Amino acid sequence: MGRSSSIHHKLPLPILEQLHNRLIGTQFGQYEDHVTWLSEQGFDVSKSALHRYAVTYEAKIRCNQESDDEPSAIEARLRCLEVASKLGSSDSSKALIKNAEELLKWLYSR
Numbered sequence: 107m108g109r110s111s112s113i114h115h116k117l118p119l120p121i122l123e124q125l126h127n128r129l130i131g132t133q134f135g136q137y138e139d140h141v142t143w144l145s146e147q148g149f150d151v152s153k154s155a156l157h158r159y160a161v162t163y164e165a166k167i168r169c170n171q172e173s174d175d176e177p178s179a180i181e182a183r184l185r186c187l188e189v190a191s192k193l194g195s196s197d198s199s200k201a202l203i204k205n206a207e208e209l210l211k212w213l214y215s216r
Contacts, residue, residue: 112155113125113151113155113156113159114159116149116151117144117149121144121147121149125140125144126163128140128143129160129163129164130167130215133211133214133215134160134161134163134164137153137156137157137160138153140156141153141156144156167214168214182210182213183206183210186206186207186209186210186213187202187203187206189206189209190202190203190205190206190209191206193205
């Protein structure tokens with residue numbers, strides 16, 4: 107079983123809420139920036155601990171967003187891939203997947 111994240115227990119609620127906003131604002135990326143920001147706030151958090159926490163937090167958000175009226179995460183990925191294939195002019199599968207991932211990020215940032 108993987109290690110549980112100590113971030114939730116280590117950070118006070120106002121800092122945790124700001125971290126959540128920062129993670130969402132960067133589409134769950136730029137971990138180095140978040141680790142630096144946390145350090146400036148007086149909290150020593152490793153990049154790997156932040157990553158573990160962010161993955162769990164993102165999954166929680168996605169689960170909360172899904173309802174009977176909304177597509178599952180798999181359905182959303184497939185639909186984004188379908189849209190990317192119709193919009194894209196590239197024959198490259200890597201470019202197609204990248205475009206689909208950008209659409210998916212846009213979808214979940216709303």
